Amino acid sequence: MxxxxxxxxxxxxxxxxxxxxxxxxxxxxxxxxxxxxxxxxxxxxxxxxxxxxxxxxxxxxxxxxxxxxxxxxxxTRYKAVSQQVRAIMLRHTDLVEPLSLDEAYLDVTAPKSALGSATAIARAIRAQIREETGLTASAGVAPAKFLAKIASDWRKPDGLFVIRPNEVLDFLAPLPVARIHGVGKVMEGKLAALGITTVGQLRAADAHALQARFGRYGLRLSELAHGIDHGEVRPDRPTQSISTEDTFEHDLPLGALDDTIRDLATRTWAARDRTPRIARTVVLKLKTREFRILTRSHTPEHPPASAAMLARIALELCARVDLPADTLYRLVGVGLGNFFDPDDTPGQAELFGPP
Missing domain, CATH: 3.40.1170.60 (MutS, DNA mismatch repair protein, domain I)
Structure with missing residues (x-):
């Protein structure tokens, strides 16, 4: 296990x-x-x-x-500290999957260190982070990836929570379905309409009925409700996309978003500098006042080479938004996708299909 x-x-x-x-x-x-x-x-x-x-x-x-x-x-400073923390984790296992600068999964089934249990390793990592960086971290230990993430949030801040194999079903049963990874507000509402608000109720639901209603994800939900997760830790997962977005205090028309788009392009480009991979595709994301989400993307002949070029392409994508001129927007985002390694031949497919 x-x-x-x-x-x-x-x-x-x-x-x-x-x-x-x-x-x-x-x-x-x-x-x-x-x-x-x-x-x-x-x-x-x-x-x-x-x-x-x-x-x-x-x-x-x-x-x-x-x-x-x-x-x-x-x-720049946060990344340097993140690298310190990553180095501490790698003392104990090579199977470290970063999710962001501040969190990561570890598979310690066969650890490098001589510590006898996953709980002892988690304690050691937290102690070493505190001693060497002056910061605190919370940790979750479990027999499945999604459970470990739930557990790490259980006693924040500066906490440790362990879910043992024989405790999984009892631990999950009373949790709201929103605690399951991937269950957002929309799915939570759909499940509530079926009388399902807790993981225990989700577990009791017929798996085939869930699959018929929600497709493959319905079956996935049933598995997670039973504590089944076949996810593995994938170290050094390559960057696939980077984006930044802003939500406005007051809804704005498309013509008023130019400065924000330029600022977001600058921030996205700064985030892109943290990976050696090269992005081919520029993505513009918009959310209307009615919460309708639109994306427009473009893959130029040559990858964007600067924040200014990224901003220019993102602004040009505004012309491909075919909603009425008086449409108001509550969010805008600028992203990069379709990444490839410098020594690879880049693919030609766009990040998104035709708009």
Whole structure:
């Protein structure tokens, strides 16, 4: 049986800021650029008490917590700390799958270290992170990947939670279905319409009926409700796409989005600098006031070579949005996709099909 650990750094960006600037410790810290179109990258636990959360518009965060200290993000510094943490994990296993700068899965079924159990390894990793970086991390230990991720959130911050094989079904039964990976608001509503609100109820539902209603994902839901997850840890998973997006405080027409698109292109390009892979496709994402999502994409003859080129292509994609001119938008995003390694021949397929 496999043994998985999910490590999740606690309020990572904000914690790095508080570590490096003692005057911020104990204060509500919001990592974000100020401005009506900025969103929160991270919030310290002191700020979360006021309801501030990641991806929230910065202006809303300021209203919720007027005394918050806003700190512009420094991704170069965060990446350096993330690499320190990654090195600690790799002492214990080569099977490390990063999900982002602040979290990763580990398969410790056959660990490199001499520690006797997955729980002991998780304790050691957390202790080494604290000693060597001055930061805290939460960890979940379980016999399945998706369970380890649920477990790591169970005793945050600075916690450790273990789900043993014989505890899986009892642990899952009372959880709301939204705790299952991939169950968002829409799927949660569809399941609720069937009288299914807990994982236990989902487990009791007929798997074939779920498959008939939701396709392959219905069968996947039934398996997860039974604690079955065949997912494996995939180290060094290559970058497939990178994007940034902003949600506006007030809905805006398409013609008012140029400056935001340029800013997002700059931020996406900065994120792209963290991978050696090359992106072929530029993607523009829009969400209307009615929550309709549109994407437009373009694969130029030569890959984008700068933030300015990325911005230019994203702005050109606006011309391919065929909604009425008075349509208002609540979100815009700029992304890069169709990545390839520098020594590979890039594929010609676009990230998305025809719009």
């Amino acid at each position: 496999h043994k998985f650990i999910h490590i999740d750094m606690d309020a990572f960006y904000a914690s790095v800021e508080q570590r490096d600037d003692p005057s911020l410790r104990g204060r509500p810290v919001v990592v974000a650029w100020r401005g009506a179109r900025s969103v929160v990258c991270a919030a310290s636990y002191e700020a979360r008490v006021f309801g501030v959360r990641s991806a929230m518009p910065a202006v809303r965060a300021e209203r919720l917590c007027p005394d918050a200290v806003f700190v512009p993000p420094d991704f």
